[in-house]
Amino acid sequence: MRIVRTIADLRALLRPLRAEGKRIGFVPTMGFLHEGHGTLIRQSAARCDATIVSIFVNPTQFGPGEDLASYPRDLERDQNLCLEAGAGVLFLPETAEIYPTGFQTHVEPGRLAEPLCGRFRPGHFRGVATVVAKLFNMVQPDLAFFGQKDFQQTVVIRRMARDLNLPVDIVVVPTIREADGLALSSRNSYLDEDARRRALSISRGLLAAKTAFDGGERSAAKLIEIARVLLAGVDSIQYVELVDAQNLEPIQGPVDRSAALCVAAYVGKTRLIDNVVLSPSVADSGVTSSGTLQIA
Numbered sequence: 418m419r420i421v422r423t424i425a426d427l428r429a430l431l432r433p434l435r436a437e438g439k440r441i442g443f444v445p446t447m448g449f450l451h452e453g454h455g456t457l458i459r460q461s462a463a464r465c466d467a468t469i470v471s472i473f474v475n476p477t478q479f480g481p482g483e484d485l486a487s488y489p490r491d492l493e494r495d496q497n498l499c500l501e502a503g504a505g506v507l508f509l510p511e512t513a514e515i516y517p518t519g520f521q522t523h524v525e526p527g528r529l530a531e532p533l534c535g536r537f538r539p540g541h542f543r544g545v546a547t548v549v550a551k552l553f554n555m556v557q558p559d560l561a562f563f564g565q566k567d568f569q570q571t572v573v574i575r576r577m578a579r580d581l582n583l584p585v586d587i588v589v590v591p592t593i594r595e596a597d598g599l600a601l602s603s604r605n606s607y608l609d610e611d612a613r614r615r616a617l618s619i620s621r622g623l624l625a626a627k628t629a630f631d632g633g634e635r636s637a638a639k640l641i642e643i644a645r646v647l648l649a650g651v652d653s654i655q656y657v658e659l660v661d662a663q664n665l666e667p668i669q670g671p672v673d674r675s676a677a678l679c680v681a682a683y684v685g686k687t688r689l690i691d692n693v694v695l696s697p698s699v700a701d702s703g704v705t706s707s708g709t710l711q712i713a
């Protein structure tokens with residue numbers, strides 16, 4: 418696995434691969450990698466000839482008072498995970514490489530960035546869209562892999578790729594969870610034993626709603642209420658919303674199209690997000706819908 422820190426070195430490394438017609442897969446991350454990232458890298462390695470992983474804690478997607486300065490880092494462990502998962506290139510740019518002096522051009526997402534996390538993290542998706550567009554231009558991947566864990570992000574990035582005619586296919590990988598259901602997240606490292614136990618109520622709430630949905634419950638209000646009741650373990654709920662999976666508009670009344678039940682909540686000072694996708698057409702045909710919680 419090659420490690421590169423500059424855009425020039427990255428381009429020099431990728432040029433011959435592209436000339437040979439190799440399929441390039443890309444997994445953008447902020448590091449402190451876990452098996453969620455590992456799964457994205459493995460999927461890319463399975464489907465592409467070369468997999469590029471970037472680790473860049475992007476300052477423009479953090480708001481004032483958020484955890485930019487304290488975001489967890491462990492580069493040695495990250496390198497091992499990338500290598501073991503099949504990455505060919507690890508791109509580790511400094512902030513000045515991505516945002517040189519004088520930088521002033523941004524990608525401004527539209528309405529999809531407004532609800533859910535966008536309501537509580539103004540500017541977050543502008544930062545995400547900007548850095549992902551820049552990274553796409555640097556790597557020029559054929560396929561780019563994102564986790565369903567950050568559901569709104571996948572919708573915003575897909576839309577951006579379409580709107581800006583970026584020649585990349587966006588692949589969304591289901592959320593990877595601990596055996597007890599907790600969605601893997603770099604931010605789980607902030608949780609002590611008690612907080613971790615309470616954080617579990619997020620996936621439990623979502624699982625309960627999903628189970629009710631699979632059992633035939635279609636009322637959006639009831640599904641939200643089922644999740645909310647079990648969310649009692651967290652310190653504060655930022656939102657529990659059931660939205661149309663395509664346009665992120667709230668679903669009122671029956672869930673008659675593919676939807677995402679999304680949660681953001683605080684356990685102590687740690688903000689956690691999670692979601693499940695509810696697909697009526699699949700569930701109604703008797704097949705288990707995608708995006709199910711896999712709880713051992």
Ligand code: AMP
Pocket residue numbers: 445446447448452453454456457562563564565566567590591592593594600601602603
């Ligand atoms: P991050 O390092 O948090 O920016 O995440 C990098 C990528 O990994 C994003 O596409 C995330 O959605 C994805 N990811 C994070 N956690 C998980 C998880 N538990 N399962 C699947 N993908 C994940």
